[in-house]
Amino acid sequence: MRMAFGLLGLLLLIPGQTAGENLKLASATEGTIDRLVLVTTAPAACAAVSDTAGLLAIGHRTGEAHVSLFALNDQGQLATDAPLTLTLPTPAAFEQKNHPLCLVFHPKKPLLYVWQDVEIKQTGVAPDANGLKLNHLLIYDVAKSPPALVRELARGAEYAIDNQAGAIALSRSAGRLYVPNLILDPAKPTTAASLGYFNLDAEGLPVDADQKPTDKLAFRITKPNWALSGFPCGMSYLTLENDAVVTTNSIGTVTWNENNAASPFNAVMQRSFLGKYYNDRLAAHSTLPMLYGSGLGTNETWCMEHVGGFPTLTAQRATIERASLTTGPLVLSKRNQVALAGSDRVYVLDLNDRGRFKATLMRTRAPKAAAIAYSPRFDTLYVAVEKVK
């Protein structure tokens, strides 16, 4: 595998047409993006970076290994071309192939959380006898070599199986781990979906109210919820202050803020409806109260201000000419930019001081880019690409 380290060269200023603040960003010739690391791997599904552990993790939808772990040197570059690899466990005699949907590192502890599912036969169904044994959540101690599986949990009738997407996220305090794709009523499973979380102790491991190890969810939404309908449910998770959460379901954002007793849930559709459902992905600005989103398979990204996770005023939309996005947006906090990938490219949009898009677009080639991650420590963007045949 190869990596490429780009120097800031051409800044491509492509004047955008504006309708209100909405932007149409035209294509341009290729440029280079500063501190960009292209990592050639097997087809990628997800990626994450740990500044604490100095690791880049890439999850694969196909290939021999499920997760590749690359050590980073003190410049944020790959220390070696040969990663450590993980094969995620599945129940014995399990016929469907498993793969990771989401990777998250603990902010302080050397832990990697992996959420897995299996190849789809029918989206978001109740697990059968074999499926009941699949542990969706795997927790690895990455300080050990090879990384050691310390906990495997999240199995049973409340976990829908066969989902093409699903995200996990730690709360700001790292006291909760939110999980996706729960079945609202496991006793009578339907398309009614749910979300929930595990409580974590100071070591980052799931515990019950008595701080004892547990494999049971601390909380699960059990009331029918119009905003959580169908699967996959929880394809992105943003965790904000005071345990407010913004996630996704069929269309747009779903805010879940338990501090708002009168109206804890608010579903809003920011993007243009282009005939696609269940394809929204999100990011949040690290310091400004701004949400960012994109629709996979579309060419549109958007940003919108929020208050406690609740969207307010209007969304600004930016369409990227000839793009078909394969990732959600990723905020490059040190540069005040947003990155996305799609159509064998990485795109970077500048933000103004309010966190809204400027009419500038940079792009560079990135073959079959499908997963991106960012290190604030190294101000480096990592993009998983496939080898060009």
Next chain:
Amino acid sequence: MIRQVMLPLCMALTVLTGSASAKTVVLTDVDCEQMAAISAEAPLLSWAGYHASAGVFAPVYIELVPGRAFLIRYPIDKVIPPGNRITQAEWVVPVVYCPREQKLLVHRLLGEWGAGVSHLYRSVRPQKVEWNTPGAGGASSDRAIKASAAVRVTDIGEQIINVTQDVELWYSGASKNAGWIVTIETKGFVRLSSPMWMTRGNWKLRITYEPE
């Protein structure tokens, strides 16, 4: 024979084109940076247009009931250059469901409103500022005393509202453009097209202007 043909033809052309220097612009909700659907049931939300299920609000529609309102501000100053006068302004309000007759009330909003606008607040940044009366209901403080329009709605379709006077007030600077608030005050409901769900561009403001 020719006169019989030409005179009506000339009149038709005059109606269509008006004055040679008159221009018509159309703004829609897509052009707006300030919109909200506020509700007393969800007093902190900016987009509470529809109470979808217990504790869940979503602007699938703008479903107006007493205690709920739609706010919108068109950026008129961005599209009409100075030195003109407004000759006509029509606002298209898209009604998608109206089970029985309702009266839509349109008032000019007064004062600034912005991020975090809700039933309780005009804005929450940089600091929280409450409406004088929740729901932007304060007459002469939150909204103009007199309604700009009271529109009788009986069926689905586009309701065309003459808002020439309001737009002229804003354009001339006699009144600051803070947009409109749309409400109903009688029992029942009416559903309006939502600009924050699947369809956009249905809330049109057509303004014709000409040089002074």
